[in-house]
Amino acid sequence: MNSEYGQHISVLLQESLDYLLGKISPEDSSVKYFADLTFGRGGHSLALSQRNSSIQLICLDQDPEAIENGKAMIAEKNLSTRITLHHANFRNFKKIVETNHLEIMQGHGGFDGILIDLGVSSHQFDTGERGFSFRFDGPLDMRMNPDDGGELNSFSTAAELIKNSTQEDLTKIFFEYGEEKFAKRIAQKICEERKVREIKTTNDLEEIIFHCYPKAMRHEKIHPATRVFQALRIAVNHELEIIEEMIPILAQMLCVGGRLAIISFHSLEDRIVKHSMRNLEKNEEIGRVLTKKPIIPSNEEILRNSRARSAKMRVLERL
Ligand SMILES: C[S@@+](CC[C@H](N)C(=O)[O-])C[C@H]1O[C@@H](n2cnc3c(N)ncnc32)[C@H](O)[C@@H]1O
Known part of the structure; x- marks a missing residue:
């Protein structure tokens, strides 16, 4: 693992795993497919893979530093047969799955769970050259993917x-x-x-x-x-447009009973998640919202990690 890659404490870790896994027990040995679309330091992915040894994970992050660190961590922990990491914006998730993991959609009927933990990682925030924070002097960059090479966005x-x-x-x-x-x-x-x-x-x-x-x-x-x-x-980073565009697409990529969990960090994001999930429940009738009120961190978690204070998680289950 790259020692230069800063610490990041995963937010709502137990709560997100409990919701994503639902009734799947640690002993269940049938293969299950999960996706972590915001891998970051891999805290959620790693914990998910430890909860059940039959879980296969497809992970994405648009940040090249998160990918470099993640690849080293996966190799170090001998997880390369269970965790596949792609350097991409999750806007391209469907295309990536169709190109590389079609069996999940065709053979398995979709994903058992998809997690999105939005926002910046502590590493991005604490690296002056990335320009996310006024606490350090650095170039005013702020792109989560500084070498997007014109991918489809060239932000x-x-x-x-x-x-x-x-x-x-x-x-x-x-x-x-x-x-x-x-x-x-x-x-x-x-x-x-x-x-x-x-x-x-x-x-x-x-x-x-x-x-x-x-x-x-x-x-x-x-x-x-x-x-x-x-x-x-x-x-x-076109954050709000991308999340709004992707929620209906991701819901379609779940298998029946599969769950989409989204952790957001400010009211604008949460509003989009809330309305999109409600629309999938009420109008499209393809999902059921499991969280009538958003799940928020305990006081104890906020004391341990002040970054968690504004977090809200909402979960949709595919019908
Ligand atoms: C809060 S961190 C995730 C932390 C991770 N859950 C953990 O426990 O270590 C958010 C990560 O999502 C990535 N990210 C944000 N928006 C993204 C997008 N549209 N596509 C791909 N990655 C994105 C960022 O680069 C960052 O590394």
């Missing part, structure tokens, strides 16, 4: 977005994806600044945002740049 970096978007578009991004109340003022300031210098680094942007905040609000618990950085990350 722009945050710096390119800042450079090329109109003031109206920036305002909309900051307001809608960050719920930033000074969205308009920050977008205006960015547009003034970019006429005289390039806004290239996390520090450049953090400084602009900081000074757009009224003095009395600059040193509150939540740093002024938090919401704009979150908004840019969501925009750069």
Whole structure:
């Protein structure tokens, strides 16, 4: 395993495994297929593979560093016959399965469980050169897949977005994806600044945002740049569009009784998950929502891992 790859504590670990496995007992020896579409540090996948030794896992991550670390970990733990890791955006999951694992859809009737644990990993957040955080000075990148090579998206970096978007578009991004109340003022300031210098680094942007905040609000618990950085990350990686597009497709890829569990970290994501799952239950009638209220972490988990505090999990079972 790559020692450079930072720690990441898996969120809602027991709860997600309990829901995904449902009635499957540890002794059940028939082969089962699960997918982890956001492998990250592999915490959920590893725990899932340990719960039942007949589980086969197809895993994806769009981050090349997560893949490099994951491949080493899988080899080190002798799991290469049970865990297959693909470097891809989960937007391409169906194509990947049809090309490489068609027997799961045709022979087995689909996946027994699919997990999505959205958002950034602690490694991404804590690596200054990736540009996700204003805590470190680094290039304003924020792409989860910096070498997408034009895959189907060729996402722009945050710096390119800042450079090329109109003031109206920036305002909309900051307001809608960050719920930033000074969205308009920050977008205006960015547009003034970019006429005289390039806004290239996390520090450049953090400084602009900081000074757009009224003095009395600059040193509150939540740093002024938090919401704009979150908004840019969501925009750069097309996070909301992809999750909305994929939920109905993933539901169709489950076998009867198979479960889709999605862990999200902010209200916009959760709203999409909630509405999409409800639509599959009420209108499409192909699934049943198992979580009438979202599953949230215990106080104990939040004390252990503050990143868990905003997590919500919803689960759909295929009919
Ligand atoms: C919160 S971490 C997952 C942590 C993992 N469950 C664990 O326990 O170690 C989220 C991961 O999902 C990946 N990711 C986010 N959106 C993705 C997408 N659309 N396609 C593929 N991977 C994605 C990120 O690169 C990141 O590594």
